[in-house]
Structures are given as structure tokens and as C-alpha cells.
Amino acid sequence: MPSLRQYFPILDWGRTYNRLALSNDLIAAVIVTIMLIPQSLAYALLAGLPPEAGIYASIAPILLYTIFGTSRALAVGPVAVVSLLTASALGQVAEQGTAGYAVAALTLALLSGGFLVLMGVFRLGFLANFLSHPVIAGFITASGILIATSQLKHILGVSAHGHTLPEMIASIFAHLNAVNWITLMIGTTATAFLFWVRKNLKASLLKLGASRLVADILTKAGPVAAVVATTVAVWAFGLADRGVKIVGEVPQSLPPLTLPGFSPDLLSTLLVPGILISIIGFVESVSVAQTLAAKKRQRIDPDQELIGLGAANLGAAFTGGFPVTGGFSRSVVNFDAGAETPAAGAYTALGLAIAALFLTPLVYFLPNATLAATIIVAVLSLVDLSILKKTWGYSRADFTAVAATIILTLSLGVEVGVASGVAVSVLLHLYKTSRPHVAEVGLVPETQHFRNIHRHKVKTDPTLVTLRVDESLYFVNARFLEDLIQKRVTNGCDVMNVVLMFSAVNEVDYSALESLEAINLRLRDMQVGLHLSEVKGPVMDRLSRSHFLDELNGEVFLSQFDAWRQLAKSPRSASE
Incomplete structure (x- = not known):
């Protein structure tokens, strides 16, 4: 049985599951579900997919990770960086809004999942070490800037385009004469509100005498409040007829069974992006999982994490989703809310399934600007330009690697940024070891x-x-x-x-x-x-x-x- 428990960690923690763990997991699941509903919709928008794809990608993948994953706090689903990488990869093979684009997303999830599972089976988790921490920090910082910039078109209500920072900025300036001022007011108000919620709401509630649990739930529900308020405003004042772009109809159903594309041309085109997404997603996920596990003196198995994340992506491929990984913000929320076991993720999936069945009609009038505001506020927390100052003072070689990764990602796109990050990490290692002390x-x-x-x-x-x-x-x-x-x-x-x-x-x-x-x-x-x-x-x-x-x-x-x-x-x- 030890070998079976190794590949099915649920058989390990499930033996000691008790009523206290159930209570803590349910509370954590409620908080995370509230946070995930608008976030899932937003990340689907970022990936260029219909909003329901974000919810679908947060149900089956979470359930599969519950069975195969080793982290007791990691929350799996769409994340900003992987969603941006997905949009960049899919833009090479199909146009957004077409059936081919959705099939390509499923295929990308399939390739990513298959690659992760193979790495886990052959215990190749060490390959992620070829990405140095400074390079990862530089890539995530640059990606955060790209993501925030890409959402400005939704805040302004214009149809800008581009995959690099110069392209996006040039396109936005070229369309400034077409700004929808109502959309701009909704977007800026939602963004300002979400920033205030993130920085000040919890402290204000605690000062007013609210319990820490209530303050946490209300703070995490900030995006939901923005969604409700702007949706009601668009519906009540008929703003959709005045040019405000809305989510529109979202299917009221559980995730459907879907089939990825197996065309040789499609597979060959998406193979390299799938591998890059796998590596980046794994590095982000395992770093979060290890950090949270250390706080409770627990441990994770990186090779089994590969299998868990691979299974999650395979689940997304066959249930209408797109590539997923362990998210930093939702995992921290899950941990802080008291999640005891991966079962908290299963309860979160149940909550999202209920939302998919009964709540999707309520988001018909949800403005895209609000989802864009949700993304901007979330990703700007990833931007850490201080890494440049830190590495400059500590190691000029590391500074060069960070600066090169940031510049290349912003100027040439995320895929070139990832590839250059890997190359710079390897070259940096070879340079350092070629002149040993x-x-x-x-x-x-x-x-x-x-x-x-x-x-x-x-x-x-x-x-x-x-x-x-x-x-x-x-x-x-x-x-x-x-x-x-x-x-x-x-x-x-x-x-x-x-x-x-x-x-x-x-x-x-x-x-x-x-x-x-x-x-x-x-x-x-x-x-x-x-x-x-x-x-x-x-x-x-x-x-x-x-x-x-x-x-x-x-x-x-x-x-x-x-x-x-x-x-x-x-x-x-x-x-x-």
C-alpha cells in the first residue's frame, strides 16, 4: 500500500479526516468560492475564451488535484500568467471567438497535462531548477505589466490589440478617440474600489469590531461586490445599449465533456508553448505549495505535484477548460481561511458547480470593464520592480538576467520571455561554474x-x-x-x-x-x-x-x- 498512497495521497490524509477538518475545509471553501467566481470569469477573458471556460477550468481540475496532489492548501485553477501565456499561444493558431480557438485551448491543456504527468512519472521535477528565482521574478513582473496593460482596452472600451508592450501602447493610443466614457467610468471606479478593498477594508472592519473571520470573508468578497454593483448599474440604466460591453449569455450547465484537437499541425504548433506553460505553472505552483507547507511543518512531493497538476490539466482538456496551475492568491486565501486538507478544494469545486448551474444568468449584464479591473488589481501585486535594485546590489550577473528577462518579455512577448529566461538561467549557471572560486x-x-x-x-x-x-x-x-x-x-x-x-x-x-x-x-x-x-x-x-x-x-x-x-x-x- 505505500506505493499506492504515494500516487494517491488522498489515501493518506483521507484516513485521518475528521469533523474538525470538515468544518475548517468548508469555511475555507466558502471564502475561496466567493473569490473564485469573478476571478475565473476574468481569467477566461484574459485567455481570450468565453467566461464559462474559467468556471469549467476550476471544477474538474480541482477535483483531480484533490486526489493526486500532495499540498493541503494549494488551490488549483486559472491564474493570470498562465492565462496570458495561453492567449499568446492560441493567437498563433486561431482567432478569438472561433471554435478553433476553443479547441486549441483544450489541446494546449492536454499537452501541458501530458507533459507534467510524464515529468512526474519519470521524477523529473528537478528540471524546474533550470529557471533561477531572479529570472522567474523578472518574468512574473514583466507578465504582470503586460497583463495590466492588456486590460486597459476593456477599461477604455476600445478594441486595441497586441502581444508586446510597445504594440499594446501604440494600439491603445491609436484608439483613444473611440473611448467609451461610460465604460471608462465603470472601469476606473471598479479598479479604485478594488484597490481600496485590498488595502483598507479589512483593517477598517477590524477597527469597527468585526471578527477576523467576518473581515476576511467581506474583504475576499470585494470583487463580488464590484460585480454586483456594476452589473445592476448596467441593467438598471440600459448601459449595454450605450456601448458598454458586457459578458452576455453564459451557459447554465455543468462542465461539458469535450475533446481536444489531435491534428498533427495543431499539436506541433502548440507543443513548445505547452511545455513552457507546464514549466512556468509548475514552478509557480510548487513554490507556493512549499511555502505554505513549511508554515505547518508539512512537506510536499514535487514529483507527485507534477502528476497532480498534470491530472488537473488533463481534466481541463476534457471538460471545456484551458491550462491551469496552483494560484498564489487563492492558495494563500485558502490557507489563511483554515483549509486543513485538499478536500477544501473539492468543496470549492462543488460551490463553483452550483454557481455554474444556478448563478450564471445573473452575470449577463456584467461589464467586461469590471472583470478587467479584477485582473488589473490582482496582477499588479505580482509586479516587483524592486528585484532590479536588489539584484544590482547583490550580484551584477543576476541583475543582468533579471533585466534581460523583463526587457525581452515586454518587448518581444511572453513566449520569448519564458524561453529567454530559461536560456539566461542556464547560461548564468554555466558562466558562474565556468569560473569556480x-x-x-x-x-x-x-x-x-x-x-x-x-x-x-x-x-x-x-x-x-x-x-x-x-x-x-x-x-x-x-x-x-x-x-x-x-x-x-x-x-x-x-x-x-x-x-x-x-x-x-x-x-x-x-x-x-x-x-x-x-x-x-x-x-x-x-x-x-x-x-x-x-x-x-x-x-x-x-x-x-x-x-x-x-x-x-x-x-x-x-x-x-x-x-x-x-x-x-x-x-x-x-x-x-
């Missing part, structure tokens, strides 16, 4: 410890050079070590022995082995001994399977202090 060390007086001769007062010996290698050795940096040793040994003629301190070396690949052999031969010709110290067991095992140790013209010491005692001829202070 190698410190020449000496003995700290009256101890057996060795430290950098340029940072500490230590004992050295002119006949002995000890280099501490602070990085695994592989094909990218192997030559760097060769050149460094060659330069150090030829600086003077007193050196008789070189010791490579391998305490931080976890791996030596074949290219690095060849470099070590070349170093050994060169030093032998110079009548300089090459020694190793503090070699880790796995590295020693690998070296033992080669001829390197047999041909080494020195020794392998258990500790650097042993090497010092045997090889140091005339130790002296480094300051002398």
Missing part, C-alpha cells in the same frame, strides 16, 4: 583549519601551494583550473608541491579527469608534486576506477592538516 589557503595559527590567505592571517610555505576548489569540476570549468595552476606555479621557482583541497568537490567528470591528468603530467615535468586532500568518498570511488591515482606523482591525504605536516618545509606567517 579557487582560494589559496594557509594554516590558521594554533589550529588545524585552513583559510584564504588574502582574507586571514595564516601560515604559508613558499614551497607549498594549497588550492581549495569550491566547485565540482566538469567540462565547463576544467580548463580554468589548469590555467590557474600553471600561472601560480610559474610565478616563482620555489614551489615543490601543489595540493588540491577537494573538500567542496562533489563531482569530477571525464573532461575534468583529463585536465587533472594533464596537470599531473605538467607538474611532473616541472618536478613539482601534485597531491589531493579531503577527497569525498564518491569522488574517490570515481577516481579509483581510472589510472589517475596510479600515475599521480604525489599522495592523497585524508586531511589538509596531514598534507601540511608532511609537505611544509619552512612555514611562515603570510604577512611576513
Whole structure:
């Protein structure tokens, strides 16, 4: 049974499910459902799909994640960044509003889900590590700016277009003469109200004596209040006849059974966007899940999370949805509301199903401007330009990666931004590891410890050079070590022995082995001994399977202090 519980976590937490957990999960589900109804509609709008697609994408996926997911607080469904990526990908294959566009959305969810499940089955969650945190922060910041800008057309009531920031701004300015002033008033009022609700309502309610639970529910219901007020206003004053664009008719039904497209051309076109959406969605989801799990001393299994998110996306593909992942805001709300288990998600799905059956006629007169305001307020919290200042002060290389990701995403679009983020992350890693930190060390007086001769007062010996290698050795940096040793040994003629301190070396690949052999031969010709110290067991095992140790013209010491005692001829202070 352990293997079965591994793939079906519901069998684990479900055994201890009790009345208290049920109560907490139901309360959390009510709060999250209230928040998700307008949010789901808004993210469908962002993805270029009918509003009901947002609700459909929040029912079956949540239920499937409840069965396969390991996080007890993660709330799965449409999110802003993935919705933007979806719109960008689908725009390449079909026009918004067509049947082909909706089928392409299902296919994208299918590809994303299939890729995630395969990664989970083969335990490839580590691949997400190729996206560094600074690059992810830069991409999300740029995406937030793009998303907010893309919604300005709904606030203004114009038909602007574009997938990059310059295109969007140029298109908006070109259509300013067609602004619908009633729509603008609705949009700006809703945006200002939602900002006020987010920043001030909870504190105001607590000051008035409301309980924290009531304050939380009313604050999360802020978007619902905006939806109700603007919908009533449009209906009561007939504003739809005065140019205010509305949601219109939303089918009153549960998610239908749908079939993605399997055309080879469609699959090949959407394959790369599907993979990028999978990676971005997984990184966002697993980071949120790990953060929330740590607060309750719980743990998640990243590889099983891949399967859970994959199953959720497959569910969306066959129930009229589009790609989904774990959302930051809704997950935090779910956690703060007291969700104990993934069952809270199942109850949320039930609430959304009830809304799909009975409440959709009520949103007929809901203005698109209100949904746009909901999106703008939600995504601006993702924008963190301070990451530029932080990385500039800490690491110029990380700053370059963040700045490049932001600029490329804004100027060339989200897909190029994601691809460039992956490329920059990999190149940044290769750059850093290609020039590993190698410190020449000496003995700290009256101890057996060795430290950098340029940072500490230590004992050295002119006949002995000890280099501490602070990085695994592989094909990218192997030559760097060769050149460094060659330069150090030829600086003077007193050196008789070189010791490579391998305490931080976890791996030596074949290219690095060849470099070590070349170093050994060169030093032998110079009548300089090459020694190793503090070699880790796995590295020693690998070296033992080669001829390197047999041909080494020195020794392998258990500790650097042993090497010092045997090889140091005339130790002296480094300051002398």
C-alpha cells in the first residue's frame, strides 16, 4: 500500500479526516468560492475564451488535484500568467471567438497535462531548477505589466490589440478617440474600489469590531461586490445599449465533456508553448505549495505535484477548460481561511458547480470593464520592480538576467520571455561554474583549519601551494583550473608541491579527469608534486576506477592538516 498512497495521497490524509477538518475545509471553501467566481470569469477573458471556460477550468481540475496532489492548501485553477501565456499561444493558431480557438485551448491543456504527468512519472521535477528565482521574478513582473496593460482596452472600451508592450501602447493610443466614457467610468471606479478593498477594508472592519473571520470573508468578497454593483448599474440604466460591453449569455450547465484537437499541425504548433506553460505553472505552483507547507511543518512531493497538476490539466482538456496551475492568491486565501486538507478544494469545486448551474444568468449584464479591473488589481501585486535594485546590489550577473528577462518579455512577448529566461538561467549557471572560486589557503595559527590567505592571517610555505576548489569540476570549468595552476606555479621557482583541497568537490567528470591528468603530467615535468586532500568518498570511488591515482606523482591525504605536516618545509606567517 505505500506505493499506492504515494500516487494517491488522498489515501493518506483521507484516513485521518475528521469533523474538525470538515468544518475548517468548508469555511475555507466558502471564502475561496466567493473569490473564485469573478476571478475565473476574468481569467477566461484574459485567455481570450468565453467566461464559462474559467468556471469549467476550476471544477474538474480541482477535483483531480484533490486526489493526486500532495499540498493541503494549494488551490488549483486559472491564474493570470498562465492565462496570458495561453492567449499568446492560441493567437498563433486561431482567432478569438472561433471554435478553433476553443479547441486549441483544450489541446494546449492536454499537452501541458501530458507533459507534467510524464515529468512526474519519470521524477523529473528537478528540471524546474533550470529557471533561477531572479529570472522567474523578472518574468512574473514583466507578465504582470503586460497583463495590466492588456486590460486597459476593456477599461477604455476600445478594441486595441497586441502581444508586446510597445504594440499594446501604440494600439491603445491609436484608439483613444473611440473611448467609451461610460465604460471608462465603470472601469476606473471598479479598479479604485478594488484597490481600496485590498488595502483598507479589512483593517477598517477590524477597527469597527468585526471578527477576523467576518473581515476576511467581506474583504475576499470585494470583487463580488464590484460585480454586483456594476452589473445592476448596467441593467438598471440600459448601459449595454450605450456601448458598454458586457459578458452576455453564459451557459447554465455543468462542465461539458469535450475533446481536444489531435491534428498533427495543431499539436506541433502548440507543443513548445505547452511545455513552457507546464514549466512556468509548475514552478509557480510548487513554490507556493512549499511555502505554505513549511508554515505547518508539512512537506510536499514535487514529483507527485507534477502528476497532480498534470491530472488537473488533463481534466481541463476534457471538460471545456484551458491550462491551469496552483494560484498564489487563492492558495494563500485558502490557507489563511483554515483549509486543513485538499478536500477544501473539492468543496470549492462543488460551490463553483452550483454557481455554474444556478448563478450564471445573473452575470449577463456584467461589464467586461469590471472583470478587467479584477485582473488589473490582482496582477499588479505580482509586479516587483524592486528585484532590479536588489539584484544590482547583490550580484551584477543576476541583475543582468533579471533585466534581460523583463526587457525581452515586454518587448518581444511572453513566449520569448519564458524561453529567454530559461536560456539566461542556464547560461548564468554555466558562466558562474565556468569560473569556480579557487582560494589559496594557509594554516590558521594554533589550529588545524585552513583559510584564504588574502582574507586571514595564516601560515604559508613558499614551497607549498594549497588550492581549495569550491566547485565540482566538469567540462565547463576544467580548463580554468589548469590555467590557474600553471600561472601560480610559474610565478616563482620555489614551489615543490601543489595540493588540491577537494573538500567542496562533489563531482569530477571525464573532461575534468583529463585536465587533472594533464596537470599531473605538467607538474611532473616541472618536478613539482601534485597531491589531493579531503577527497569525498564518491569522488574517490570515481577516481579509483581510472589510472589517475596510479600515475599521480604525489599522495592523497585524508586531511589538509596531514598534507601540511608532511609537505611544509619552512612555514611562515603570510604577512611576513
